[in-house]
Amino acid sequence: MIRRxxxxxxxxxxxxxxxxxxxxxxxxxxxxxLTEFNETKESLIATLDMPCVEKEKIEVTSExxxxxVFAPTTKGFxxxxxxxxPFSTYPEKVHATFKKGILVIEIPKKIKxxxxxxx
Amino acid sequence: MDPSDxxxxxxxxxxxxxxxxxxxxxxxxxxVGSIAVxxxxxxxxxxxxGYIKSDLFPPVMVVHExxxxxxxxxxxxxxxxxxxxxxxxxxxxxxxxxxRLTEWYKEKxxxxxxxxxxxxxxxxxxxxxxxxxxxxxxEEILKKMEDSGVKILEEGFVSGFYALILKNSIELNLNSSVxxxxxxSSYPDPGAAxxxxxxxxxxxxxxxxxxxxxxxxxxxxxxYRALMEQTNASIQRETKVDVPxxxx
Numbered sequence: 001m002i003r004r005x006x007x008x009x010x011x012x013x014x015x016x017x018x019x020x021x022x023x024x025x026x027x028x029x030x031x032x033x034l035t036e037f038n039e040t041k042e043s044l045i046a047t048l049d050m051p052c053v054e055k056e057k058i059e060v061t062s063e064x065x066x067x068x069v070f071a072p073t074t075k076g077f078x079x080x081x082x083x084x085x086p087f088s089t090y091p092e093k094v095h096a097t098f099k100k101g102i103l104v105i106e107i108p109k110k111i112k113x114x115x116x117x118x119x
Numbered sequence: 120m121d122p123s124d125x126x127x128x129x130x131x132x133x134x135x136x137x138x139x140x141x142x143x144x145x146x147x148x149x150x151v152g153s154i155a156v157x158x159x160x161x162x163x164x165x166x167x168x169g170y171i172k173s174d175l176f177p178p179v180m181v182v183h184e185x186x187x188x189x190x191x192x193x194x195x196x197x198x199x200x201x202x203x204x205x206x207x208x209x210x211x212x213x214x215x216x217x218x219r220l221t222e223w224y225k226e227k228x229x230x231x232x233x234x235x236x237x238x239x240x241x242x243x244x245x246x247x248x249x250x251x252x253x254x255x256x257x258e259e260i261l262k263k264m265e266d267s268g269v270k271i272l273e274e275g276f277v278s279g280f281y282a283l284i285l286k287n288s289i290e291l292n293l294n295s296s297v298x299x300x301x302x303x304s305s306y307p308d309p310g311a312a313x314x315x316x317x318x319x320x321x322x323x324x325x326x327x328x329x330x331x332x333x334x335x336x337x338x339x340x341x342x343y344r345a346l347m348e349q350t351n352a353s354i355q356r357e358t359k360v361d362v363p364x365x366x367x
Contacts, residue, residue: 034347036305049306051340075341101337102244102306 030080033069033103044087044107050079051101058103062094067107083107126212126219128193130169138230139200140323145280146207146350149302150343151237154312156203159319159327165194165201171220175212181205199323200227205346207353208280217283225291231260232288232295233319234281237302237311246301249314255296256289264296267321272299279354305351307343309336 033048050058050071058071067083088110095106144156159165170189181190194201208216224232238252253269254277255261265271277285281297288295298318302311313329320327332339 031344034306034344034351049303049340049344051337073341075338100244101340102303104244 029077031077032081033079035081041109042111043109044085046083046105046107048079048081048103048105049101050098050103053079053101055098058098060094060096060103060105062089062091062107064088064091064110067094067105069103069105071103125175126171126173126216128169128171128219128223130193132166132168132195134168134193134195134200134227136195136198136200136227138228139195139198141200141202141224141229141232142319143202143232143234143281143284145202145204145234146346146353147279147281148237148239148304148354149300149306149308149311150347150350151300151302151308151311151315152235153204153346154307154309154332154339154343155235155315155319156201158312158329158332159316159325160194160201160203162327162331163196163325165196165199167192168195168200169193171202171216173212173216175215177206179206199325200229207346207350209353209356213280214283217280217287221284221287221291221293224293229293232284232293233322234284234295234297235315236281236297236299237308238299239304240301243301243303243308247310249301249308249311251301251314251318252299253296255294256285257294257296260294260296263322264298267318269298269318305347307340307347309333309339
């Protein structure tokens with residue numbers, strides 16, 4: 001499985017992502033995998049059903065507020081899923097496992113706690 | 120006009136069998152029922168003996184091996200009748216279909232209805248052989264289910280279409296049971312369907328080979344993806360039942 005992550009502080013209308021996408025992938029029929037989300041206080045766990053996929057060909061890219069999953073299948077189409085995060089994450093700490101055709105991505109939440117000074 | 124007139128059961132071949140057993144496979148959690156019944160009718164060469172039509176169903180016809188078919192079909196082999204739906208049944212048609220079907224079962228002298236579904240389990244990914252749970256409105260059948268390896272539900276809930284089948288069966292004095300295999304809630308689950316078929320082999324004397332179902336699980340998951348997506352949407356449309364806290 002290929003994991004790539006980017007920290008983009010200034011997002012110019014996702015132009016970087018789109019350019020990256022067109023350079024790396026041919027035009028292939030993209031299908032969204034069936035996806036479940038399970039949110040906890042610390043993280044979001046995304047579970048994606050991706051049958052007929054080889055683990056080595058799955059590409060998961062993570063950014064501060066965005067996760068993209070791409071995987072070609074042996075059936076002539078590709079699974080692709082973009083997940084826009086409603087919170088910020090640590091892209092390098094996003095963790096993914098693939099078992100029995102199911103990709104589980106654990107996305108930690110970047111939680112900052114401040115002690116508010118009372119004046 | 121009786122609402123059940125909105126659902127019409129068409130017998131394309133005469134179904135003349137004494138005390139049949141009915142197996143129902145309607146899209147639900149993990150598509151367990153649909154996958155199990157579909158595999159069974161193919162593997163055991165069941166005959167198509169009818170279909171169910173209704174203006175309440177979505178405008179869908181299915182194509183299998185170049186043949187255009189109704190999405191809700193009736194199959195038969197020996198004393199087994201199978202109902203297979205390849206469209207999700209929304210709540211409104213569900214109410215009427217369950218009523219019409221149970222009335223039809225009564226006319227046919229059905230001795231046992233077995234509804235096949237799944238019970239979602241968070242840890243399903245870690246389980247190789249899903250367990251099968253079940254319930255019935257008849258004590259003798261519960262005993263038979265238990266002897267076949269089914270874990271009997273002591274407390275719990277059956278909701279959706281199969282709950283209506285159970286409810287109507289009680290009213291019409293029909294023997295009805297529900298089998299629930301541990302499954303993924305939102306993904307097609309051929310492994311759970313295989314567990315159900317192994318139980319059915321013991322309960323009904325069928326001899327369905329599940330090897331192909333397990334070997335081709337990945338391909339089946341791709342084939343059933345669209346139906347699973349529609350079913351997930353249908354489940355979300357269902358009126359939410361507030362389950363008492365003790366069952367959560």
